[in-house]
Amino acid sequence: MIYLRFKISLILSFVLLYSTSCTSNLKKSEVPLQTVPYVDLTKYTGTWYEIARFPHRFQEGCINTSATYTIRGDGKIDVLNKCQIGSPDGKFKTAHGVARIVDNKTNSKLKVTFFWPFSGHYWIIDLGKDYEYAVVGHPDRKYLWILSRRPSMDEELYMNIIEKLKQQNYDTGRLIKTLHTNN
Numbered sequence: 001m002i003y004l005r006f007k008i009s010l011i012l013s014f015v016l017l018y019s020t021s022c023t024s025n026l027k028k029s030e031v032p033l034q035t036v037p038y039v040d041l042t043k044y045t046g047t048w049y050e051i052a053r054f055p056h057r058f059q060e061g062c063i064n065t066s067a068t069y070t071i072r073g074d075g076k077i078d079v080l081n082k083c084q085i086g087s088p089d090g091k092f093k094t095a096h097g098v099a100r101i102v103d104n105k106t107n108s109k110l111k112v113t114f115f116w117p118f119s120g121h122y123w124i125i126d127l128g129k130d131y132e133y134a135v136v137g138h139p140d141r142k143y144l145w146i147l148s149r150r151p152s153m154d155e156e157l158y159m160n161i162i163e164k165l166k167q168q169n170y171d172t173g174r175l176i177k178t179l180h181t182n183n
């Protein structure tokens with residue numbers, strides 16, 4: 001009986017020691033990503049133009065990129081992503097998806113599915129007062145999009161967004177600006 005107590009005590013000590021060392025050594029990227037306090041989905045719907053993004057294979061060669069969101073009767077959101085490949089004369093590429101709200105209190109955390117059963121985090125981490133721009137990220141900071149209601153964005157506003165992203169521990173050096181030729 002004493003041996004069993006000692007063994008349990010030893011195991012619990014190791015677990016406690018390990019968990020303490022893991023939480024005290026958090027990397028910057030492990031600091032929880034902050035979302036906006038509330039998103040009015042009615043104001044958020046409509047068309048957004050991609051201003052900048054982290055590079056990803058599924059968007060390789062995309063220019064004139066936009067996303068259109070529409071609230072469905074069941075409360076989910078239809079997503080239509082569209083871009084042209086390579087040039088203004090390039091072929092259009094589209095992707096249809098469905099987003100569902102994960103955090104009903106704020107509406108700022110969603111999950112988007114383009115290919116069932118796979119879904120991805122879509123967290124709204126910055127939003128203009130008048131919904132003129134939005135910044136969408138991922139809790140692991142591996143995805144990032146800066147969106148605007150227009151195909152261009154004022155450089156001062158863009159730089160202010162970049163500063164806020166740095167405060168959220170994003171590597172903003174990875175951002176690539178999106179070319180829009182249909183201004």
